[in-house]
Amino acid sequence: MDECTSASGIMFEDSQYNDGKPVMTISDQEDEDIPMDPWCDPDNPKIVKFQDVSAAAYKIRNGVVRTPCSRSNMSEFLNMELYFKKDFLQYTGSFKERGACYTLMMLSKEDRANGVIAASAGNHALALCYHGKQLGITVTVVMPTHAPLMKVNSCKNYGANIIIHGADIGVARIYAMKLVKEKGYVYINGYDHPHIIAGQGTMGLEICEQVTDADAVIIPVGGAGLISGCALAMKNLSPNIQVIGAEAERCASFSEAMKAGKPVYTPSVSSLADGLAVPTVGGNALATALPLVDKVVTVSERYIALAILRLIELEKAVVEGAGATALAAVLAGLLPELNGKKVVIALCGGNIDSSVLGRCIERGLTADGRLCQFSVRVSDRPGGIADLTHKLAGLQVSIKDIFHERAWVQSDIYSVQIKCIVETRDADHAKELEQMLKDNYTHTQFGALFI
Numbered sequence: 001m002d003e004c005t006s007a008s009g010i011m012f013e014d015s016q017y018n019d020g021k022p023v024m025t026i027s028d029q030e031d032e033d034i035p036m037d038p039w040c041d042p043d044n045p046k047i048v049k050f051q052d053v054s055a056a057a058y059k060i061r062n063g064v065v066r067t068p069c070s071r072s073n074m075s076e077f078l079n080m081e082l083y084f085k086k087d088f089l090q091y092t093g094s095f096k097e098r099g100a101c102y103t104l105m106m107l108s109k110e111d112r113a114n115g116v117i118a119a120s121a122g123n124h125a126l127a128l129c130y131h132g133k134q135l136g137i138t139v140t141v142v143m144p145t146h147a148p149l150m151k152v153n154s155c156k157n158y159g160a161n162i163i164i165h166g167a168d169i170g171v172a173r174i175y176a177m178k179l180v181k182e183k184g185y186v187y188i189n190g191y192d193h194p195h196i197i198a199g200q201g202t203m204g205l206e207i208c209e210q211v212t213d214a215d216a217v218i219i220p221v222g223g224a225g226l227i228s229g230c231a232l233a234m235k236n237l238s239p240n241i242q243v244i245g246a247e248a249e250r251c252a253s254f255s256e257a258m259k260a261g262k263p264v265y266t267p268s269v270s271s272l273a274d275g276l277a278v279p280t281v282g283g284n285a286l287a288t289a290l291p292l293v294d295k296v297v298t299v300s301e302r303y304i305a306l307a308i309l310r311l312i313e314l315e316k317a318v319v320e321g322a323g324a325t326a327l328a329a330v331l332a333g334l335l336p337e338l339n340g341k342k343v344v345i346a347l348c349g350g351n352i353d354s355s356v357l358g359r360c361i362e363r364g365l366t367a368d369g370r371l372c373q374f375s376v377r378v379s380d381r382p383g384g385i386a387d388l389t390h391k392l393a394g395l396q397v398s399i400k401d402i403f404h405e406r407a408w409v410q411s412d413i414y415s416v417q418i419k420c421i422v423e424t425r426d427a428d429h430a431k432e433l434e435q436m437l438k439d440n441y442t443h444t445q446f447g448a449l450f451i
Helices: 050-059 096-105 109-114 123-135 149-157 169-183 194-200 202-210 225-237 253-260 283-289 301-315 321-331 354-367 384-394 427-440
Strands: 002-006 009-013 024-027 069-071 081-086 116-119 139-143 161-165 216-220 242-248 295-299 342-347 371-379 398-405 415-423 444-446
Touching: 050 096, 050 194, 050 202, 050 225, 069 202, 081 202, 096 123, 096 194, 096 202, 116 123, 116 169, 123 139, 123 149, 139 149, 139 169, 149 161, 161 169, 194 202, 194 225, 194 283, 202 225, 202 342, 216 225, 216 321, 225 242, 225 283, 242 253, 242 321, 253 283, 253 295, 295 321, 301 321, 301 354, 321 342, 354 371, 371 384, 371 427, 384 398, 384 415, 384 427, 427 444
Parallel strands: 024 161, 081 342, 116 139, 139 161, 216 242, 216 342, 242 295
Antiparallel strands: 002 009, 009 024, 069 081, 371 415, 371 444, 398 415
């Protein structure tokens, strides 16, 4: 990489404009004099209309994939007629393409020439960069320092100018708005721009065409662009359908906004559903969604991990945490009123890092009672550990890891503490294992040993 250092920060450029290649910059410059986004005024929210969604559907008909909405293999054991809208099959892996494509197509000739900018750590950035390349529009994306390297590189490969700036998306957005003032770019909010909301609503139109007489639709909620657009489309075509939002409990900003009747800042912490971690929902999105959304539920990390696992095993679908949150709400038993009903769940994103996927699978196995850990004290004389492993083998329990601890055992000098991570068939099998350990050993701990 060619290097350029400024007094206010470190900047790296991997190429120059005169090479005809995109620029990547790492910056920590101070932010001041930030302009307002004219499309997203929190004091004067714009309510999107059904005709906007219809116009978007026509406009993007050749630009995005009409994804399948197929019956799920989970229908029987979840006791509902369940359908999955598989928008993770879009070219860049998420529903964000719908809004990005429509918004870019609606730009004036002057705005196209000036180029667009957005702040995003993931799917909005990917969608904007891809469709910007398709339409010949220059795209600049400000990504926070924690943005996954895979997504950073993908955006760069689409020909976008990438700026790495800020510890979170809020700081990245402020910097992006500063560049709007300096460079004349058009800022595109990934969940609150009216054209973004209209574009996302085309998923709702497709669902109504693909699954007739659905009783309910469950949609993941972050900034609320998707649920507002889909609720608008579906309530107009099928007024009796129940629209339910599912959000991660680690950033429940939409339910807080619904209670307050306006966007409110909600602190967020790290979550498997990182794509939903929007501390303040969009004002336009909330104003559009408030009269249309029937219910919102918050989902724990445990069930998000389990939903990812279920989709891999039963649907052969790799879906990110944010995309799996709606299914997680059903698995957690938060919507018992949907038993026996025809239900559509939006699987809206599939961009998950392989390392994160591995962790999610393990956490899902733990939530499912198929990956367990325990601590037990056994004799440190020959045959002590062999006796334990023999008992585990008798139960058909498979050992993944085993640890020996002698120094911190405070009782018998001839005892050893054994910590095991094991695989079981299911939760009932895990309970059988726990009971066997309690019946045969006096010092036993089963469960969260290392947390």
